[in-house]
Amino acid sequence: MTVRNWLIAVMVMMSCLPGCEPASTNPNNPSGNVLKDKPPAAQLTPIEIQLNWKPEAEHGGYYAALVHGYFAEEGLDVKLTPGGPGTPLMESVATNRIPFGVDNADKLLRARAEDAEVVAVFAPIQDSPRCILVHEESGIKQLSDLQTTPGVTLAWNDSQPFAKFLSKKFDLSQLQMTKYSGVGPFLLDKKYAMQAYNISEPFLAKQEGAKPVTLLLSDAGFNTYTSLLLTNPKVISGQPELVRSVLRASLKGWRRYLTDAGETNRHIAGLNPEMPEDVLAFGVTELQALCRPNDLPEDQIGRMEAERWQTLVRQLEEIQLIDANAVQAESAFTTEFLSQ
Amino acid sequence: MTPNAHSWSRAILPPLLLFVVVLVVWEVAITALRVPKFILPSPLAVAQAAWKYGPELRTGLAFTSGAAITGFLASFVIGTLIAIAFSQSSLIRSSCYPYAIFLQTVPIMAIAPLIILWFGTGFHSVVLVAFIISLFPIITNVTSGLLAVDPDLIDLFRLNNASRWQVLWKLRLPNSVPAMCIGAKTSSGLAVVGSIVGEFFAGYSEKWYGLGYLIPAWKEGLKQDRLFAAILASTLLGLAIFTLVNVISASVLSRWYHVPNDES
Numbered sequence: 001m002t003v004r005n006w007l008i009a010v011m012v013m014m015s016c017l018p019g020c021e022p023a024s025t026n027p028n029n030p031s032g033n034v035l036k037d038k039p040p041a042a043q044l045t046p047i048e049i050q051l052n053w054k055p056e057a058e059h060g061g062y063y064a065a066l067v068h069g070y071f072a073e074e075g076l077d078v079k080l081t082p083g084g085p086g087t088p089l090m091e092s093v094a095t096n097r098i099p100f101g102v103d104n105a106d107k108l109l110r111a112r113a114e115d116a117e118v119v120a121v122f123a124p125i126q127d128s129p130r131c132i133l134v135h136e137e138s139g140i141k142q143l144s145d146l147q148t149t150p151g152v153t154l155a156w157n158d159s160q161p162f163a164k165f166l167s168k169k170f171d172l173s174q175l176q177m178t179k180y181s182g183v184g185p186f187l188l189d190k191k192y193a194m195q196a197y198n199i200s201e202p203f204l205a206k207q208e209g210a211k212p213v214t215l216l217l218s219d220a221g222f223n224t225y226t227s228l229l230l231t232n233p234k235v236i237s238g239q240p241e242l243v244r245s246v247l248r249a250s251l252k253g254w255r256r257y258l259t260d261a262g263e264t265n266r267h268i269a270g271l272n273p274e275m276p277e278d279v280l281a282f283g284v285t286e287l288q289a290l291c292r293p294n295d296l297p298e299d300q301i302g303r304m305e306a307e308r309w310q311t312l313v314r315q316l317e318e319i320q321l322i323d324a325n326a327v328q329a330e331s332a333f334t335t336e337f338l339s340q
Numbered sequence: 341m342t343p344n345a346h347s348w349s350r351a352i353l354p355p356l357l358l359f360v361v362v363l364v365v366w367e368v369a370i371t372a373l374r375v376p377k378f379i380l381p382s383p384l385a386v387a388q389a390a391w392k393y394g395p396e397l398r399t400g401l402a403f404t405s406g407a408a409i410t411g412f413l414a415s416f417v418i419g420t421l422i423a424i425a426f427s428q429s430s431l432i433r434s435s436c437y438p439y440a441i442f443l444q445t446v447p448i449m450a451i452a453p454l455i456i457l458w459f460g461t462g463f464h465s466v467v468l469v470a471f472i473i474s475l476f477p478i479i480t481n482v483t484s485g486l487l488a489v490d491p492d493l494i495d496l497f498r499l500n501n502a503s504r505w506q507v508l509w510k511l512r513l514p515n516s517v518p519a520m521c522i523g524a525k526t527s528s529g530l531a532v533v534g535s536i537v538g539e540f541f542a543g544y545s546e547k548w549y550g551l552g553y554l555i556p557a558w559k560e561g562l563k564q565d566r567l568f569a570a571i572l573a574s575t576l577l578g579l580a581i582f583t584l585v586n587v588i589s590a591s592v593l594s595r596w597y598h599v600p601n602d603e604s
Contacts, residue, residue, distance in 0.1 A: 090562060091378055114378040114562040159557035179461050179542065181453070321561065 044077035047246065049229075050092055051083045052103040055272045057199050057265075057283025058227045059102060061124050064264040065253025074245035082271065090116050099235045100246060104128075105225040105312055105332075106161040106321075112332055113322035118230050120333040122247050122302040124254045125226035127218050127290045130162050133186065133196040136211035143215045146193065147171050155180045156195035163195070164319040165222045186210070199283035199290070200275075224312060225304065226290075236334065247302070247337045254301050258284065258291060304333050381565040386572065389565035396554060397573050404535050404550040405577055407463060411470025412531035412581070416524060418471075419478025426479070427486035427512060428504070437483075444476040448534060453541045461542045466550065469538030474527035481523030485516025521589035528585045532578040551577070 051059055062080055065071050071078040081098070083089055090111035093101040101118070111118050132154070134140045140149050143166065153176040156163050166172065175193075183204045186192045196202065198214045205212040217223070229250055236243055257264055265280040291301055309329040316322045363383045369375070370382040377385065390397065422440070426433040452469050459465045489512055497507050539552025551574050558567040 086556070086559065094376070095379065110561050111378070114564070115376055116378045116562060159560065179456070181457060181461075181541075184457070 044072060044075055045242075046077045046079065047071075047100065047242070048079045048081055048098050049100040049102060049246075050081045050087065050089050050098045052087065052089055052101070052107070052227075054082050054084060054274065055080070055268045056275055057268070057280050057287060058125065058129065058197070060257040060261060060264055060268065060280070060284065060287065061227075061254030062102060062229075062250055063253070063268055064257035064261065065249045067264045067267050068253070068256055070249040070252040070256075071246075074249045076242075076245060076249065078246075078249075090118055093118050093230055093232055096232055096234050099231055099239075099242075101230040102227050103230060105228060105309070106316065108228065108230060109309075109313060109316055109327050109332060110161070110321060113316075113326040117233050119233060119236060119331070120225070120228040120230055120304065121236075121243060121337050122229035122250055123225040123227075123304045123333075124229075124250070124302050125287065125290050126296065126303075127293050128162075128216075128222075128224045128226050129197040129199045129286065129290055130217040130222075130224070130226075131196050131198045131214040132156075132166075132193050132217075133201055133205065133212050133214055134193045135186075135190045136213050137190045138193075138213075140193070140213065140215070143217075143220045144170060146175065149191075150174075151191045152176070152193055153178055153189060153191060154193045155185060160195070161224075161316060161319065161321055162217050162222055164321060165315060166217070166220065168319050169220060183208070199286045200279055203279050203282040222315060223308070225308065229302075240337070243337050251299075251302055251339075254291065255298050258288060258301075299339065303338055304335055306330060309333055378562045378564055381568055385565040386568040389563075390569035390572070393566050393569065397551075397569060400549060400551040400554045400570065401573050401577060403463075403548050404532070404539065404552065404574070405581070407466040407535040407538070407550065408470055408528075408531045408577070408581060411467045411534060412474055412524075412528050414467065414471045415474040415478055415527055415531065419475050419523070419527075420482050420520070423479050423482035423486055423516075424508065424513075426483045428508070433483070440476055440479045443472060443479075448473050448537050452537050455538070456541045463548070466535055466538035466542050466552075469542075470531045470534035473534035473537075474531040477526035477530065478520075478523045481519040481526075482516050485519025486512045488519075489515050518593060521585075521593060524585050524589065525582065528581045529578050532574070532581055536574055 049062065051062075053059075055063065059080070066078055066080060089101045089103055090107065092098040094111065094116035105120065105123075108118055108120055132143060132146070134152075138149060138152070140146060140152075146152060146154070147170050154172065155178050157180050158164070158167070158177065180195050183194075183201055186194050186201075186205060187208050187210055194201070196214070198216065202212045202214055229247065231243060261281065261284045265277050265284070268280055269275055269277045292298070296303075306329060309332055313322070313327050313329045313332075316327075317324050367383050370380060381389075422436075426437065448469065451472065455468055455472075456465050459468060486508075493511060494507065497511055502510070535550060536552035536555070539550035540556055542550075542552075551570050554570045555567060555574070558564075558570060
């Protein structure tokens with residue numbers, strides 16, 4: 001038959017196809033196939049949470065909530081999307097392209113200063129793991145010693161807020177500064193200092209026989225809430241129950257991660273070859289003090305204080321990373337979803 | 341208007357007008373659609389940022405252009421020498437050419453951090469990255485220019501008892517000049533890209549930093565207006581170097597192509 005007739009025949013056949021399927025109004029199960037057991041995932045709401053880096057111990061509680069089914073219990077099919085350098089996390093959450101994100105307080109405030117409306121609802125890591133790592137042999141015992149010890153090379157990403165804070169607080173002009181490039185160079189030079197997270201690099205250094213000393217930024221007064229659960233005003237006002245659900249599951253996840261991290265760490269190690277299980281296990285032991293400083297009760301994990309936020313705003317203004325009065329501390333976070 | 345001025349205005353005016361139209365549409369779209377500044381800044385905001393951060397952009401531009409030009413000149417000289425070696429020995433050519441191709445295909449974002457690790461941070465490593473990425477077009481173009489000589493001319497030289505060196509210097513090299521220019525145009529643009537990528541990983545000192553240092557730093561702070569200004573500066577740098585190479589090529593080639601005319 002002619003091409004035209006053939007095309008008409010095909011179109012007629014295709015228009016009959018929808019009638020072959022039983023109609024279903026369930027968007028999670030459009031084929032409406034009732035003959036086999038619906039897998040649980042078909043009934044859960046898909047939700048994406050954007051992480052600020054590749055999966056690591058600092059995301060442990062969220063992964064625990066995933067692995068142990070706490071998100072599923074809340075009716076949520078959560079996807080934890082790993083991030084990396086250059087991931088547009090704040091932009092994605094502010095425009096509601098992704099409803100939730102995980103990032104740190106200083107990054108949040110810098111985003112808010114650029115009119116990105118991102119709000120923190122949960123702060124599982126109360127004290128920042130950010131530190132400067134030095135060798136015991138260098139004799140440096142606290143951050144101020146960096147000013148007076150000769151011959152020190154400091155490897156860090158100097159545009160980071162903590163770096164600008166330290167540069168302002170201490171006179172680091174005689175230090176040889178270089179770009180952070182991992183533990184390798186650290187191991188070769190006893191006078192080498194580098195930026196680190198106290199939940200990972202010290203373990204890696206010790207494994208290679210070094211004697212690292214961690215100098216916490218929080219001891220110098222710069223303490224950012226870490227691995228905050230972030231969302232935007234649209235989700236907070238339009239879907240408060242969703243926020244409550246995600247937060248409830250995350251809290252359970254963090255409580256589980258701090259006490260029983262084995263299965264979660266196996267999962268994380270599988271996702272991120274750079275983080276073997278022994279490093280993650282070390283991270284969990286260090287996280288106890290960071291997540292629950294001063295014996296914070298388990299059910300208060302994630303709490304936030306206005307004073308901490310106000311201090312951070314002031315510090316960022318002082319190091320000129322945000323303009324004065326560009327950010328109101330009170331609007332950067334909300335405690336309405338925390339149980340206390 | 342003189343013919344020259346007329347042809348210049350025909351070349352410059354249309355793209356300039358288009359540029360102005362695009363700027364106006366961009367500015368209007370930002371305002372009308374209320375695009376937040378951390379997604380896309382308005383042209384005015386970019387212009388203001390370029391003004392306010394002029395000193396930083398100038399420092400960055402100086403460092404990056406220095407690294408790009410140095411890397412490009414190195415790749416031009418060394419690439420030509422390698423191409424000469426390739427043209428003189430088929431053994432060298434067949435054994436080494438595949439590795440030259442490797443230079444073309446290796447992803448620079450993977451190589452740059454390795455170079456920084458092995459050679460340290462600083463200007464020399466950025467130049468090395470720019471050099472590596474811009475080497476291949478020179479090698480490949482100059483090699484083919486040196487080899488693609490009319491065989492009759494080679495016979496002519498041989499008949500006159502020309503030495504290998506005379507064939508190279510008086511026949512092959514002049515023959516390769518047009519190909520050299522083509523290679524140089526490609527390499528110059530790649531050298532700028534290589535410098536900026538190298539600077540992503542290479543770091544800085546307090547006084548010296550390149551555009552490739554400013555771009556990630558501003559991106560991280562969501563400072564899109566400054567980021568766009570830096571990207572614009574990088575583009576203009578690439579354009580400037582490309583234009584310079586083009587102008588030099590055109591003057592060299594016009595001199596070259598005049599020779600047959602003078603003889604007739």
